[in-house]
Amino acid sequence: MGDGRSFICFPVSQGHLVNIVAFVPSSLDMEETWFAPGDVRTLAGEYRGWDAPVQDIIAALDQTFRWGIYDRPPLPYWSRGCVTLLGDAAHPMVPHFGQGAGQSIEDGFALAVLLEHAGREEIPGRLQAYQNLRLGRTSGVQAASRLAGRFYRSAAGNPSDQAERMREWMSAAAWIFPYDTEEAAAALLRSVN
Structure with a gap:
């Protein structure tokens, strides 16, 4: 963690896969999809100078995906009549x-x-x-x-x-x-x- 970025990895699928989440700042509007292709070389450049394990994990990737993280303030209400949100x-x-x-x-x-x-x-x-x-x-x-x-x-x-x-x-x-x-x-x- 640090320098405007964070990097986390954790096992999923009963330990058969590892999920990697790399947060980097961007001024680009992102497509609202989970499947927008990313670029491994670009990702590696974002973490140049970080500790070797982070760089090694990125170097082992074949592909990456990118998506935007958008923050929303709490809604003032969720329910009206017989309809609600969750x-x-x-x-x-x-x-x-x-x-x-x-x-x-x-x-x-x-x-x-x-x-x-x-x-x-x-x-x-x-x-x-x-x-x-x-x-x-x-x-x-x-x-x-x-x-x-x-x-x-x-x-x-x-x-x-x-x-x-x-x-x-x-x-x-x-x-x-x-x-x-x-x-x-x-x-x-x-x-x-």
Whole structure:
């Protein structure tokens, strides 16, 4: 991490593949697709001077893809009548905290609890309750993800200082992980019944 860039790799497909994500600044508008071809040589140039493992991983690539990361502010509301949004449609997140899918799953659990046994006439109120329950949390996770991206691309400090800052920062963000969406939704239902 550092110097306006970050680089991460992690195993996927039960360890059979490695996903590599390289964040570099760009002033270009990107096509909204997961399949826009990139150029391995251009990517290697973006990481010239980085540690050998990063350069070795890039040198081993046959192909790369590129896509834009666009940040969106939290929406003021998600639900109207019998219609609501969930996941990225309601709260798109930059990927720096790995919470986009997790927050979508939490949305699904909240909706399942809040809509179970709801009569047709109760649905608008339940969807409003879902929005009220989830909006603050997802906005907070969006903000944490945005800050993580800034941190990953900061060049401030030596590696051991950055490692200590990361430990402190991750400790401060620990509120995200133990949250029990199902219980929060059930408690909300109990409080209005």
